[in-house]
Amino acid sequence: MSDRKNTPVGSRETFAAYICDELSSQLIAPHANDRGWNPEMIFQGGIAAAVRALGAMSCPEVLIVDISDSPDPREDMQALAEVCEADTVVIVLGTINDVTLYRDLLQAGVLDYIVKPLTSEIVHEVLMAAEDALHLDEDAGDQAQDPNSQKRIVCVDARGGLGSSTLAANLAWIRSSELREPTILLDMDTYFGTSCLQFDIEPGRGLADALENPDRVDTLFLERAVVKPNDRLSVLAAEAPIGSMEQPPADALERLMEALGENYQTVIADIPRNIMGSNPDILTGATDVIIVTDLSLAAARDCIRIRTHILNYSPAARIHLIQGMQGRSPDEVNKVDFENSVEMKIVAEIPFDSKAMLTAAQKGSVLVDAAPSSRLSGAIHDISSLFGANERESSAKPKSWMKKILSR
Known part of the structure; x- marks a missing residue:
């Protein structure tokens, strides 16, 4: 696995992952490689490393971030929102089965929130879904309609x-x-x-x-x-x-x-x-x-x-x-x-x-x-x-902190 300090700067990558544990990284690597995605783009450090790295490089098309070590996942996701591209397919890993956070993430457009420990089958399925989501975005072409509205x-x-x-x-x-x-x-x-x-x-x-x-x-x-x-x-x-x-x-x-x-x-x-x-x-x-x-x-x-x-x-x-x-x-x-x-x-x-x-x-x-x-x-x-969001909620509350991730 790559060390986060060696994160490359330059053209946009197809894939990157910022993971908190070596076992999860080892499970993700072969499945990424099977799709032609560079397994060297798997870094240690979790969401904190992702925020630091993406402030100095183009955001990848598929991004996996691990919030397992985050003392405040919502604050860290807010920071990620400031550096994440609008069309990035985002997958979040964590150790806490938090339904409220799960709902917030899905509502914002995050592809999935996966509770660790990972299995090879789960990694295969979520990366396949991410790949399909990329293809759906490509098929949408230049449509002016918000892809999340359909x-x-x-x-x-x-x-x-x-x-x-x-x-x-x-x-x-x-x-x-x-x-x-x-x-x-x-x-x-x-x-x-x-x-x-x-x-x-x-x-x-x-x-x-x-x-x-x-x-x-x-x-x-x-x-x-x-x-x-x-x-x-x-x-x-x-x-x-x-x-x-x-x-x-x-x-x-x-x-x-x-x-x-x-x-x-x-x-x-x-x-x-x-x-x-x-x-x-x-x-x-x-x-x-x-x-x-x-x-x-x-x-x-x-x-x-x-x-x-x-x-x-x-x-x-x-x-x-x-x-x-x-x-x-x-x-x-x-x-x-x-x-x-x-x-x-x-x-x-x-x-x-x-x-x-x-x-x-x-x-x-x-x-x-x-x-x-x-x-x-x-x-x-x-x-x-x-x-x-429900109309009655959106009229009474400010925009969700997560909305920035895929709507910037």
């Missing part, structure tokens, strides 16, 4: 009935009504979906046509096919007779998601688990995948399988593990043991709130609209902030 969010339950459909509908409402983003909610449970029920509306008739002929999906088609709970929110769903829907063609969902992304700033897809197996192309191009789980043995098994599947079909997607229906029944597995087993952190918890759910059903509206002061509504707003 969102394709897929929601799925690790087991049935944990609340991913409720979460998807409420996120769609927040993005459209509160943040005023043109948003579409795609409900792929064509027989038993609840998206339209939650908004107390009748589904349109266009989803079957969209699945059979995704190339037809344009602005004119969508005007006829969707239903609109509010001016900025469209819902594409069906309540088809059981057995009446044909299996979509192999790449139909990928093309449909692309078409929706061309017409809406935010696309939220609520999918049953079986869709991932029969039509994994729905994951292609996803920016984020939300897995809603409980703390059961079966869910632990299936979270591992779902995560592997996502990494195979959408390695650049950020995966968010969320505990749903918290408090409804006793946990089978301790939270820490569950996280260690699935190799993911639970970034948010959705409490079971039967009173708020009843209020929403009686009012014929989504939870965040019908019961805005409930704990459940607050939890969903916190989850929405993973994809950009």
Whole structure:
């Protein structure tokens, strides 16, 4: 490994890492080398060394910083923000499982926060995601649109009935009504979906046509096919007779998601688990995948399988593990043991709130609209902030200290 005092000055490197321990450096080096990245750009010293070095050199395209030895990670990240280029893909390593910091980092645009100790598999996955993120930036070319403004969010339950459909509908409402983003909610449970029920509306008739002929999906088609709970929110769903829907063609969902992304700033897809197996192309191009789980043995098994599947079909997607229906029944597995087993952190918890759910059903509206002061509504707003600050928060608070990192 290189010593930090020998950090080169000059043209921009593809990759650099500033690590606090030798073992992590040794794990990262071969994976960097496999991608043609210079392993000599791995330095000891952590984030403090990164701040010193980047003050005298161009920031690399991919930057790994280790905050394990930092007495004040937020202050050090503030210092890093002053020397970090806007388009750098940032990965943060640390030893503390701090959900608040994790949320701040993701909201700012940091690719991932990895809790040590590292494994070869984790390093491989995060560097692959970083490489894919670089390619996505290249594909974006000279687009004037903020690359972080386009969102394709897929929601799925690790087991049935944990609340991913409720979460998807409420996120769609927040993005459209509160943040005023043109948003579409795609409900792929064509027989038993609840998206339209939650908004107390009748589904349109266009989803079957969209699945059979995704190339037809344009602005004119969508005007006829969707239903609109509010001016900025469209819902594409069906309540088809059981057995009446044909299996979509192999790449139909990928093309449909692309078409929706061309017409809406935010696309939220609520999918049953079986869709991932029969039509994994729905994951292609996803920016984020939300897995809603409980703390059961079966869910632990299936979270591992779902995560592997996502990494195979959408390695650049950020995966968010969320505990749903918290408090409804006793946990089978301790939270820490569950996280260690699935190799993911639970970034948010959705409490079971039967009173708020009843209020929403009686009012014929989504939870965040019908019961805005409930704990459940607050939890969903916190989850929405993973994809950009809530309007009500951003108007009341100064810009997050982390925002500088990728928005300078």
